Amino acid sequence: MTVGDIISQTPIPDEGPLAVEGEAARKIEGRSPWRLAWERLRRDRAAMVSIVVIVLIVAMAVFAPVFGSITGHGPNQQFRQTGLNPEGFPTGPGSNFVLGTDDQGRDVLVRIAYGARISLIVGVLATAITVTIGVIVGLAAGYFGKIVDTILTRVVDIFLSLPFLLFAISLASVVGPSLTIVIVVLAIFGWSTVARIVRGQVLSIREREYIEAARSLGAGSWRIMFIDILPNIIAPIIVYTTLLIPVSIVGEATLSFLGIGVQSPTADWGQMISDASKYYTAAWWFLVFPSLALLITTLAFNIFGDGVRDAFDPRADRMFG
Amino acid sequence: MTSGLWIAVAVLVALGVASLFYSMARFLFRRILLGVFVMWVVSMIVFGLFFWSPSGKLAVAQRIAGKQATPQQVHAVLVRLHLNDSLPLQYWHFLWGIPGDKQSRGLLHGSLGYDFNYGLSVNHVVAQAAPITLSLALGAGILWLAMGLLSGILSAIRPRSIMDRAFTTLALGFYSLPTFVLGLMLLLIFYFRLTKAGLSWFPAAGYASFTGNPANWARHLLLPWFSLAAVTAAAYTRLTRGSMLDVLGEDYIRTARAKGLSERRVVFRHALRAALTPIVTQFGIDFGTLVGGAIITETVFSLPGLGYTAVNAITLGDLPVILGITILATAAIVVANIVVDVLYAVLDPRVRLH
DSSP states (O other): OOHHHHHHHSOOOOSTTHHHHHHHHHHHOOOOHHHHHHHHHHHOHHHHHHHHHHHHHHHHHHTHHHHHHHHTOOTTOOOTTTSBOTTSOBOOSOSSSTTOBOTTSOBHHHHHHHHHHHHHHHHHHHHHHHHHHHHHHHHHHHHHOHHHHHHHHHHHHHHHTSOHHHHHHHHHHHHOOOHHHHHHHHHHHHHHHHHHHHHHHHHHHTTSHHHHHHHHTTOOHHHIIIIIIGGGGHHHHHHHHHHHHHHHHHHHHHHHHTTOSSOTTSOOHHHHHHHHTTTTTTOHHHHHHHHHHHHHHHHHHHHHHHHHHHHHOTTSOOOOO | OHHHHHHHHHHHHHHHHHHHHHHHHHHHHHHHHHHHHHHHHHHHHHHHHHTSSHHHHHHHHHHHHOTTOOHHHHHHHHHHTTTTSOHHHHHHHHHHBOTTOTTOBOGGGTOOOBOTTTOOBHHHHHHHHHHHHHHHHHHHHHHHHHHHHHHHHHHHHSTTSHHHHHHHHHHHHHHTSOHHHHHHHHIIIIIIIHHHTTOOOSOSSOOOOTTTOHHHHHHHHHHHHHHHHHHHHHHHHHHHHHHHHHHHTSHHHHHHHHTTOOHHHIIIIIIHHHHHHHHHHHHHHHHHHHHTOOHHHHHHTTOOSHHHHHHHHHHHTOHHHHHHHHHHHHHHHHHHHHHHHHHHHHHOTTOOOO
């Protein structure tokens, strides 16, 4: 629990003779950086709308089976009679299939709902792994300095020079495509940027007095790194993490589009768009609706990320709103 | 006697020039050495990846020998392609060439080897694909730089104006749009819908050479250029806007305005030059990455460039082609990084190379 939480839970009297005192107390009330950031974020209308959209997308993913039971269409169920026209092409949006069907006669709406699960899980999981590796490497490089820093910085340089997609496809062709490969690839190629940011932050904090104080009290390297330094650089890490989620989601969709990710028949947005690219002249809905789902999701996360950045650093250049 | 004096003068001048360029030369030397090291590591990783599973090379040989091939024929393919040699030996073949075989020179002789499927030289394969990727990268690069810079500058001049909001919102939208989605949408609207309406302005896919007919070349590349550029330009709008806003707040800009310079001169001559530094850096890195193959755009628009060729090679298990293009792509990124660092020092005299 942070100080901000404690303060926010303290009831402020608002009636009777105490009212004036209460108001005065409110004026001098100390607000933690967290509380300040949250208050700024709450005033950011675009960010609030994006949160609502994100909650809706998460709800769609969680309640994907509900879409299935309402429409009566399973995600992988093929409706060769009703879902395909006599020529064997997908049928357009209508009362039976709200967003039309795909090339196998499956319900696009239900598959979009199920596809949200993979996008969100991979987006969050890949981001979490990426940030964890990046933070550990960045902390070590920045804190230990000297030879550790040199080696880690060189490794970061190498990873930043790798042709990302070429490597991803090569790796998938050897080990076989799967969701794990997608997450591994996204983490392998993402951590170096995080490490760079964290290293820079650590370098600026390492020489502060309180670190010296911790050291003279006998704190070990691990304690200083994770208990004294990490909490002080958490704000930029949180900002970068929120901005990394949409990048991971697009990354997952791109890799699945290239056939590296989840395999048919599992519903996935990138995979759906890839299939649809062969049919876009016959069935625009098959291409447009999964694309829209992907766009709305990344847009919502990007707006939210911008809002979080502005909330933590009000001087930062505001992009939206 | 006089000639000795001249030599001494020449040596002194040379030393003077050398000391001037010493830091630059030292920097370049170190960076090139590091770049070669990176490329070596990358080639090893690709090599290692490819031979991860022993069944991999058998599958490759099987595919080349054909479905009806007997085990003896498959074995013959393995031997012919030297796939049965030990890994270090194969790596040596790749680096130096196959001893006693003048045809098969290695990378250090400037040859990327021969492809598994047709026995074509990889140099030739790359030479065929590179102009397509370069055409794509150059056009897209110019387009995104123009779009990003213009919208970023216009946004920064009047922050929070309607134009600023419009540009930043648009940038956020394009920034959130994956390249393949934009490419397919462009195809759906500008190829399919227009052609259906009787206006066949844009082809669905493919490449037309520049030397054949420049207008046709541009017609084929317009949609790929735009889909690649729009997504990237969005990042440049944000970068330019932020950088310009920082610079426009500096004292020397106020001085320039106080001197009575026109606003256009202040913005374009005084502010833009300083604001360009981070943009040049980003451009170099993005462009370098692109030169190694724009896999997504090339796939969506069926442009047989380096990325497209590499993807094909990967599905065919054609190691020499994969290795060749990966090495090239890494080299492009490494070179772009060095060029960017040097340019950085040229643009901003405060930066010292070390």
